[in-house]
Amino acid sequence: AQSVSQHNHHVILSEAASLELGCNYSYGGTVNLFWYVQYPGQHLQLLLKYFSGDPLVKGIKGFEAEFIKSKFSFNLRKPSVQWSDTAEYFCAVNPTDPGGSYIPTFGRGTSLIVHP
Amino acid sequence: SQTIHQWPATLVQPVGSPLSLECTVEGTSNPNLYWYRQAAGRGLQLLFYSVGIGQISSEVPQNLSASRPQDRQFILSSKKLLLSDSGFYLCAWSTGGGQGAWGTEAFFGQGTRLTVV
Numbered sequence: 001a002q003s004v005s006q007h008n009h010h011v012i013l014s015e016a017a018s019l020e021l022g023c024n025y026s027y028g029g030t031v032n033l034f035w036y037v038q039y040p041g042q043h044l045q046l047l048l049k050y051f052s053g054d055p056l057v058k059g060i061k062g063f064e065a066e067f068i069k070s071k072f073s074f075n076l077r078k079p080s081v082q083w084s085d086t087a088e089y090f091c092a093v094n095p096t097d098p099g100g101s102y103i104p105t106f107g108r109g110t111s112l113i114v115h116p
Numbered sequence: 117s118q119t120i121h122q123w124p125a126t127l128v129q130p131v132g133s134p135l136s137l138e139c140t141v142e143g144t145s146n147p148n149l150y151w152y153r154q155a156a157g158r159g160l161q162l163l164f165y166s167v168g169i170g171q172i173s174s175e176v177p178q179n180l181s182a183s184r185p186q187d188r189q190f191i192l193s194s195k196k197l198l199l200s201d202s203g204f205y206l207c208a209w210s211t212g213g214g215q216g217a218w219g220t221e222a223f224f225g226q227g228t229r230l231t232v233v
Contacts (some may be wrong), residue, residue: 009157034221044206044224051220090159094218102217103150106160 002027004093006107007095013022013081014115021063021110023091024050033074034092034104036067050074061085118143122207122225129232135180135194135227139207142188147209148216149190151182154204154227163205165216173216202232229230 007022025031035047048059055067065076074091088111092104119202122139129135141147151163162175164182179198183191190207205228211219 004159006159032218036224043226044208046221049221092160102215103162103165104218104222108157108159 002031002093002095002105004016004105004107006091006110007087008110009108010111010113012113012115015083016080017114019076019078019081019085019111019112021089021091023074023076023093025072025074025091025093025105027072027093029095029097030059032094032096032104033067034093034094035059035063035074035076036088036106038090039084039087047076047089048060072106078081081112081114083114085112086114087112118209118223120207120209120223120225122228124228125226126229127231129197129230131199131232132196135192135201135230137192137205137207137230138231139192139225140188140189141190141209143187144209144211146187147211148218150193150208150210150216150222151190152206152208152224154206160206164192167216181205197232199232202230204229 003026005024033050036044036049040043047063048057050057050067058064063078065074067074088109090109091107094104120140149166152160154160164174166172166184180194207225208222210222
């Protein structure tokens with residue numbers, strides 16, 4: 001079974017700082033990749049996703065992620081964070097090979113706090 | 117547009133009492149439905165999924181059960197709650213895919229914070 005590792009459990013930044021949240025997975029086949037965000041008091045919502053094509057994916061609110069297949073990574077980035085980016089971020093990986101589980105496995109999440 | 121409703125938002129129940137959490141989806145037909153549990157620092161754990169009425173797949177052995185009495189209704193239950201059942205429960209739906217597969221993404225409800233005392 002696949003596993004998903006988010007290295008940073010808690011990140012604290014000041015506004016305008018750059019952000020990179022790590023996500024690595026263990027699965028040798030084809031995958032779909034997701035980043036979800038949960039703002040305080042709100043439901044989980046999709047930030048961005050990768051299925052195929054350009055490995056650099058752009059999502060909402062200025063976020064982007066890069067799929068590096070050789071490193072089994074899908075790191076989330078934002079050049080300049082805002083206070084409103086304070087949230088919990090989840091990476092999810094979905095194997096798509098025949099015989100795969102077809103339902104994504106989530107990482108433990110990263111709590112991001114941005115100070116104004 | 118599609119919406120997902122989950123209730124109640126918070127619940128405090130004594131050990132040994134029954135549980136019923138409800139989730140309904142509007143604006144779509146034959147969705148795949150999911151129950152997740154979110155524990156602090158442990159991400160989302162898939163508990164059950166359903167690809168159709170009366171069809172439930174369990175991912176982990178536990179004290180909980182799920183039912184799907186209608187196409188867009190998904191219920192999480194327990195006959196007798198344990199302390200370890202405390203947590204944050206999320207319902208989600210996705211466009212129908214074989215074996216419970218997600219479509220392009222899944223859409224989550226607001227969640228239920230369950231505290232067993």
